[in-house]
Amino acid sequence: MSDESEELFRREAWRHHAAGAGVLGDPLKLLPGWIRWSYRALALVIVLCAILGFTFRLTRFGSGQSVVQIIGQRDIVSPATALVDSILVMPGQTVTIGQPLVRLDASEQEAELGRVRQEFDLALANHLRDLLDPSANEALSRLRTQLEFATRTRDMRDLRSPVEGRVGDLRCQSGQQLLPGQSALTLLTKHRSVRFVGALPGRFRPLLRTGLPAWFASDADPHRRVRVVIVRVDEEIIGPNEAGRYLGNGVADAVTLSGPVVMVEAALVVRDNGRMVDPDLFYSGAHGRLDVELRSEPAMLALIPGLATAVGNGHD
Helix, strand or coil, X not given: CHHHHHHHCCHHHHHHHHHCXXXXXXXXXXXXXXXXXXXXHHHHHHHHHHHHHHHCEEEEEEEEEEEEEEEEEEEEECCCCEEEEEECCCCCCEECCXXXXXXXXXXXXXXXXXXXXXXXXXXXXXXXXXXXXXXXXXXXXHHHXXXXXXXXXXXXXXXXXXXXXXXXEECCCCCCEXXXXXXXXXXXXXXXXXXXXXXXXXXXXXXXXXXXXXXXXXXCCCCCEEEEEEEEECXXXXXXXXXXXXXXXXXXXXXXXXXXXXXXXXXXXXXXXXXXXXXXXXXXXXXXXXXXXXXXXXXXXXXXXXXXXXXXXXXX
């Protein structure tokens, strides 16, 4: 038996076996030791990638052009075609209710008022001579009505402040002709707020809703973004021409829109990163870009759409 064993195994193998007190040897080592560590490291990397893929989130944004609107800004307009006689206030001046702001040319109204007042004085004198004269009483009553109307017409040539506030922009000058409804100046009320009206591509409408966070960046300083929140979303998708009319005649000419859009409105978040945002930093008609956060999901679901479908079906 030993002879046959010696023929199967080398003498060196028997001596190694005898020195090891009968302990069986290891199987053949066909792979280097670093490969085992490579498998472990690869498994660790896969686990870390899976954890990071579900931890970090990718956000999808919808961007469009936006215009700043000041809520609480009043335009003082001309009631009729008239020449500007004088401007009684300065930009930045604080005004009270009823204070005259712009005086329009009232030469015709003054002449008419003088004529009616003269006739009224004559009718009053005739009435005092004979208090029982019915024709004098009738004429005095008729001229009193005309005098009140002429006085109101003359007073309408003074554009007065309907609210307390501060004078904004002067949009006229002395000697300029104003048309009916044309703005002479703007007033900024004490209680005003900022709104951002944006025109986003129509394909984003199914993803838009109120309460979504957004950011506004002015064209003058595109690297400074201000946090806002969506407060209104239009139901319909409209064309660029109608969107321009929505923005207003003074703004539509400066904004270039193409393709169907959906109109949204965003409000300023007063506190941004713990700091108070001053509404006076924004000016009506300023242009910029509105970036709306449409959807945020784990990076793994964004990179593997099929996985997102499977997870969604699992939740259902």
